[in-house]
Amino acid sequence: MRTTAASVLAAVLVLCGLLQPIPRLANAEPDLQSAGHPAADLKLTREDILTRAKSWIDERVPYSQDAKHTNQYGTYRQDCSGYVSMAWGLKTARWTGDIMQVATRIDKKNLLPGDSLWVHSSAHQHMALFIRWADAAKTQAVVWEEYRSGTVASQRTWSAERTAGFTAIRYRNVVEGDAKTCAAVSLDHPRYPELAPAATGDLVKAAQCLLTGAGFPTGANGPTGTFDATTAEAAKQFQASVGLPSLGKVDSHTWTALLARGTTPQVQDGASGDAVLRLQRALNAALDAGLEHDGRFGPNTTAAVKRYQSAQGLTSDGIVGAKTWAALQAGK
Known part of the structure; x- marks a missing residue:
């Protein structure tokens, strides 16, 4: 009877995402390179993290340790750590056993929205995104999480006892401050085609951030993703500074110089x-x-x-x- 009871308990813990099969998840394969999936771990503001996290709540993504969900932010495993990996913009979905490779421990009193509450032991493995405190004493956490089989990504309020059993951690690439920065703009693209005035999109944002980083600002509103007159002038000035023809567009030579800086x-x-x-x-x-x-x-x-x-x-x-x-x- 003891063996049977232990087996039943283990099965329940696995279903809840509280006890994960270590050999399978420790060597989790990289996620599919779907549209929008990061080519490298992103640098994100807290606003960015919460926007990404809310997408799964809005889409009511069901919990699963086997299935993967794809949306505009990429493809990720539908369990607790896959959800946090998506919110944090990680290239490859982590699990509770290796999430600390991209995070650091912090004091619970310093938790901010977009941080995580995490536990990893032989009996209990889980993590969730911290949203806010439910009480003035800061003992009951409000979290967004993928919880267990039969549930969907959602907001829950943890008891003080449950909250106490978790460690507070923070994504190392979180950027504090205004979202109108280059922090969340990826410079990693499969190709770097020529950009000319009137072009739009993520590649334009990347070029604007590179030009601004080189000392040639492209506007006070941050990376807009539109190749306007200010961006063209910044490109001309950068090109002159490195001895390239001042074309006012970003060709392969300009990309090379910007990316190698x-x-x-x-x-x-x-x-x-x-x-x-x-x-x-x-x-x-x-x-x-x-x-x-x-x-x-x-x-x-x-x-x-x-x-x-x-x-x-x-x-x-x-x-x-x-x-x-x-x-x-x-x-x-």
């Missing part, structure tokens, strides 16, 4: 980090290389570097040093 450490096979990510973007702009924007310098990146170096008359060794960076940052 930043520090110029020597990087080669085995390297990783922001410099490699900038390199991959710039090579995709310069060569249409088709590199994944993962910040990891592997065989494909090495091959693209050699191809670029050869085209520029540089030593084709696959090592990105001062000369290769200089060529990229000049838009060659």
Whole structure:
């Protein structure tokens, strides 16, 4: 009877999302690259996080550890951690066992909307988005969550006892402040086609943010996604600053120079980090290389570097040093 009772309890916990099969979720496959799915973990304001999270509540997405839901924000697993991963704009859906790779612990008294309440132990595994406190004493949390089988994404108020059993965590890429910033604009795109005045869309936002970051503002209202006269003038000024023709449009040379901006450490096979990510973007702009924007310098990146170096008359060794960076940052 004890064995039977334990089995029943375990089954209930799995259904509730409180006990997840560790081997299956620990190696969760990357999510489908659907329209709108991030190519890299996004930097989001709290407003952005809540807007994304509310989409599943409005769509009444049912809980499931196996199914995935797709909307304008991408494709994610329909359980508690998949829901938080979607709200936080993660490239790959995390689970309770590895969510701390993108989050940090905070004091519960410092919880803000869009943070998370999380627990991961052998008996209890769950997480939810914190929305607000239900009481002045800050003991009862109001959360948005995917809870268990038979329910849909919804708002719930936790008891003080339940709230006490969770740890407060914060997404490392959350950006505090006005949503009219470049914080939530992705610079990662499969291709970087030419942009001319009157163009619109996410690529225009990316170009506007890159131009602003280079010291050539494109307007007081942040990235509008419309290639207007101010953006054209900013492009001309940037082009002149790096020795490119002042065309007033963003061509492959301008994209390459903008995307390569930043520090110029020597990087080669085995390297990783922001410099490699900038390199991959710039090579995709310069060569249409088709590199994944993962910040990891592997065989494909090495091959693209050699191809670029050869085209520029540089030593084709696959090592990105001062000369290769200089060529990229000049838009060659």
